[in-house]
Amino acid sequence: DQQVKQNSPSLSVQEGRISILNCDYTNSMFDYFLWYKKYPAEGPTFLISISSIKDKNEDGRFTVFLNKSAKHLSLHIVPSQPGDSAVYFCAASAGNNNDMRFGAGTRLTVKP
Amino acid sequence: DTEVTQTPKHLVMGMTNKKSLKCEQHMGHRAMYWYKQKAKKPPELMFVYSYEKLSINESVPSRFSPECPNSSLLNLHLHALQPEDSALYLCASSPGGRVRYNEQFFGPGTRLTVL
Numbered sequence: 001d002q003q004v005k006q007n008s009p010s011l012s013v014q015e016g017r018i019s020i021l022n023c024d025y026t027n028s029m030f031d032y033f034l035w036y037k038k039y040p041a042e043g044p045t046f047l048i049s050i051s052s053i054k055d056k057n058e059d060g061r062f063t064v065f066l067n068k069s070a071k072h073l074s075l076h077i078v079p080s081q082p083g084d085s086a087v088y089f090c091a092a093s094a095g096n097n098n099d100m101r102f103g104a105g106t107r108l109t110v111k112p
Numbered sequence: 113d114t115e116v117t118q119t120p121k122h123l124v125m126g127m128t129n130k131k132s133l134k135c136e137q138h139m140g141h142r143a144m145y146w147y148k149q150k151a152k153k154p155p156e157l158m159f160v161y162s163y164e165k166l167s168i169n170e171s172v173p174s175r176f177s178p179e180c181p182n183s184s185l186l187n188l189h190l191h192a193l194q195p196e197d198s199a200l201y202l203c204a205s206s207p208g209g210r211v212r213y214n215e216q217f218f219g220p221g222t223r224l225t226v227l
Contacts, residue, residue: 043202043218099168102154
């Protein structure tokens with residue numbers, strides 16, 4: 001049962017433009033959401049998070065938006081850079097972050 | 113030291129072998145995790161140790177046996193594995209404790225192949 005879904009396995013964007021990565025979830029108990037970035041041969045690294053009491057969190061070029069009624073979140077990267085090319089995982093947890101569920105990931109390619 | 117290390121990076125084993133995966137962190141984190149990740153799939157949680165006690169076991173077969181000798185170390189003992197257990201095994205840690213929301217720091221993983 002895939003509780004966190006990333007329906008786009010890949011995304012290609014031109015350098016300098018906006019990248020939008022999407023994530024949907026089914027468990028209404030999830031109250032904390034995270035984005036991780038993964039380069040080949042490395043473990044996922046934490047990027048940005050948002051709790052369910054907010055609908056937006058911004059950190060430099062990265063902004064995460066949360067739409068609780070639609071059970072949808074998105075990660076915006078502006079402007080996109082070639083170094084952003086990686087696999088991005090959406091993750092969610094309910095109350096206790098010890099049990100975190102991941103989406104399948106979206107491979108972002110930023111072309112120079 | 114702000115990283116999680118895992119050894120070995122690659123492991124090839126037969127179905128009758130016994131081997132162990134090791135994970136180490138020196139960030140003072142009190143929660144440690146094992147995940148399994150198959151190709152093009154999300155990481156799947158296997159075990160969670162909180163304050164060196166097993167707090168979550170996601171119905172993992174007994175051929176996988178976790179061990180947390182101290183707050184910095186986490187082992188995963190492997191015995192009589194099947195070829196379908198071939199995957200990337202990720203270790204992670206997080207501060208734990210009373211911090212409700214704390215991000216997990218991942219190691220680079222061990223690529224396991226079972227022949």
